[in-house]
Every structure is written in structure tokens, then in C-alpha cells.
Amino acid sequence: MSSTQQTTQQTSAPETSAPDTAGSDLAVSAANVQKHFGKVRAVDGVDLTVPRGEVMALLGPNGAGKTTFLDMVLGFTRPSSGALEVFGGSPRRAVADGRVGAVLQTGALLEDLTVAQTLRYVAGCHRRHLPVTDVIERAQLGPLASRPVKKCSGGEKQRLRFGLALLTDPELLVLDEPTAGMDVGARAEFWDAMHAEADRGRTVVFATHYLQEAADFADRIVLMRQGRIHTSGTVHELTEGAPRTVSCRWAGSGSPAEVAARLGIALPDDGPAASGDRVAFSVIDGPEASDRLVAALLTEGLGHDVEVERATLDRVFLDLTA
Numbered sequence: 117m118s119s120t121q122q123t124t125q126q127t128s129a130p131e132t133s134a135p136d137t138a139g140s141d142l143a144v145s146a147a148n149v150q151k152h153f154g155k156v157r158a159v160d161g162v163d164l165t166v167p168r169g170e171v172m173a174l175l176g177p178n179g180a181g182k183t184t185f186l187d188m189v190l191g192f193t194r195p196s197s198g199a200l201e202v203f204g205g206s207p208r209r210a211v212a213d214g215r216v217g218a219v220l221q222t223g224a225l226l227e228d229l230t231v232a233q234t235l236r237y238v239a240g241c242h243r244r245h246l247p248v249t250d251v252i253e254r255a256q257l258g259p260l261a262s263r264p265v266k267k268c269s270g271g272e273k274q275r276l277r278f279g280l281a282l283l284t285d286p287e288l289l290v291l292d293e294p295t296a297g298m299d300v301g302a303r304a305e306f307w308d309a310m311h312a313e314a315d316r317g318r319t320v321v322f323a324t325h326y327l328q329e330a331a332d333f334a335d336r337i338v339l340m341r342q343g344r345i346h347t348s349g350t351v352h353e354l355t356e357g358a359p360r361t362v363s364c365r366w367a368g369s370g371s372p373a374e375v376a377a378r379l380g381i382a383l384p385d386d387g388p389a390a391s392g393d394r395v396a397f398s399v400i401d402g403p404e405a406s407d408r409l410v411a412a413l414l415t416e417g418l419g420h421d422v423e424v425e426r427a428t429l430d431r432v433f434l435d436l437t438a
């Protein structure tokens with residue numbers, strides 16, 4: 117997390133800030149965006165568009181530039197170079213107009229207020245906002261409403277931040293590791309609430325280290341590495357060309373490695389793995405090669421009980437970012 121981050125950024129709209137009615141089909145548009153801190157190229161040439169209504173997950177190892185990119189989308193900091201627009205205008209303008217809400221990992225909450233008081237207090241800073249009771253319901257804050265913030269757990273504070281982010285009924289929600297610190301049940305509840313917001317047509321951009329969250333919730337996953345976009349696509353697209361594991365009960369007379377060599381199937385250096393009477397081939401050349409292997413195993417009677425498993429998103433992530 118960069119030091120520029122704050123809790124929930126929805127600057128009160130100045131009197132002159134009428135919403136941009138011209139609008140744009142794109143919630144976010146980045147063209148060769150760079151952000152350098154001295155010699156550190158935190159974001160190093162990102163081209164990315166996020167259409168309205170899309171739910172996009174940003175994945176990447178520590179230091180990949182996710183938070184820095186989101187900081188720029190939220191107008192906390194400006195790109196060193198390149199063009200970055202939110203709803204066709206400057207990020208700051210979109211935030212000032214209440215069109216962007218954010219849930220970030222850190223930042224001060226007023227510890228002595230209750231959850232409901234916090235929402236009412238922040239609502240009072242906005243010219244237009246949803247009724248606080250609606251926000252309490254949408255963010256599932258009912259059971260916490262009268263609890264002092266200082267007594268809330270980390271996950272409960274994140275839920276409050278989510279409520280604060282919803283106050284201006286923003287068109288774009290930016291979430292930086294929103295479920296960090298939540299237990300499994302709280303994460304499920306959080307994503308249920310977020311699903312409801314996405315179903316209302318809100319655009320959601322979130323950074324996470326939980327690959328399953330990205331797989332379950334995002335329309336598209338963008339993988340960042342070293343300040344750049346490494347690859348992007350749906351889970352299916354990202355795993356399509358990934359290695360398959362073909363396993364079977366071995367019934368051949370020769371060795372599994374010889375069979376793979378005869379079929380021209382490339383395997384990792386350590387060859388097929390044996391466990392009991394089963395053999396597992398890690399086929400790295402994609403679905404055509406695994407199909408060829410399966411066909412040979414079955415038609416030549418080399419293997420029984422054949423199983424094919426596609427690499428998980430975790431594996432793809434590890435391979436891509438290694």
C-alpha cells in the first residue's frame with residue numbers, strides 16, 4: 117500500500133461540479149500510463165480500458181503496481197506520463213462528482229463513533245447521498261450499526277468502508293484488497309453484497325491476492341507484473357493454453373516416458389510421475405497434445421481410468437509471474 121491511501125475517498129462535490137452528462141462508455145481508460153518514484157517504475161506503461169458495468173480483477177505479486185495504478189484511478193496521485201481517464205474525464209473530477217467510491221485497506225476511521233454515526237457523519241459531507249438506512253442494508257451493517265468503530269474487528273471495519281464507499285451511489289467502485297483480514301464467512305458475505313452492487317450495473321475494479329475471489333467474481337482478470345499488464349482474460353481464457361495433467365492406471369508394457377516420446381509430447385524434465393499403479397503426465401503443449409495422449413492411452417490399451425485436469429488459475433498465476 118502506498119502512503120497516499122486513505123480510507124474512503126469521496127470528496128464532497130463543490131457547488132459547480134455538475135455530473136458529466138456527456139459520459140463515456142468506458143469507466144476507466146489508460147494509455148501508456150507510467151508512474152515513477154525516483155528510479156522505481158511502479159507502473160511502467162499500462163494500457164487498459166474498463167467498460168462500464170464490467171467487474172475487473174487486478175492480480176499480481178507484491179510490488180506489481182496494483183495499488184499505485186488504483187491510486188491514480190482514484191486521483192490520489194497523477195501519472196508521471198500517459199493518459200488516464202475516468203468516465204471520459206480526469207479521475208479527480210469523477211471522484212469529486214461522487215461517481216467513484218473506494219474501499220481501501222488502511223486509513224483512519226473515527227474510532228469513537230458508532231458505525232451508524234460514522235455513516236451519518238460522512239453522508240453529511242456529501243451534497244447528494246443515498247439514505248443511510250439503505251446503505252446499512254446494502255452493506256449488511258445492520259447488526260453492527262450501534263457498535264463503536266473501535267470495537268469492530270478488521271473485517272467489520274472493511275464492511276464499514278464498503279458502506280462509506282456506497283454513500284454517493286457511485287458508478288465505479290474501486291477496491292484494493294477489500295477482504296484482507298476477513299474470515300471465510302465474512303468474505304462470502306462481502307462478495308454477496310458486492311454481487312448485488314454489480315447486478316445493479318456498477319463497474320467494479322478490485323485488486324486481490326485471493327485468486328478464487330477473482331475467479332468467482334470477476335468478468336475479466338488482469339495480471340500485472342513489474343508495473344505492466346502481463347496478460348488479461350476470463351479464467352477460461354487464462355487457463356485454456358495452460359498445462360494439463362493426464363493421469364491413468366498404467367497398463368502398458370513399455371515405460372510412460374517412451375510412450376510420450378514416441379507421440380512427440382513434451383513433458384517437464386523429470387518426466388511422468390508415478391504413484392502406486394497410476395502415472396501422471398504433465399502435458400505442457402496444450403489441449404491438442406493432451407488429446408493425442410489420451411487417444412493413444414485408450415486405443416492402444418496403455419492406460420485405464422484416464423483423467424484430464426486443467427491447470428488451476430493458481431498454477432497459471434504462479435507460472436506467469438515466476
Ligand SMILES: Nc1ncnc2c1ncn2[C@@H]1O[C@H](COP(=O)(O)OP(=O)(O)OP(=O)(O)O)[C@@H](O)[C@H]1O
Pocket residue numbers: 117118119153156157158159176177178179180181182183184185
Ligand atoms: N510512494 C512511493 N514511493 C516509492 N516507491 C513506491 C511508492 N509507492 C509504491 N512504491 C513502489 O512501487 C512498487 C509498486 O507498489 P504497489 O504498492 O503499487 O504494488 P502492489 O502491486 O499494490 O503490491 P502489494 O500487492 O504488495 O500491495 C513497489 O516497488 C513499491 O515499493
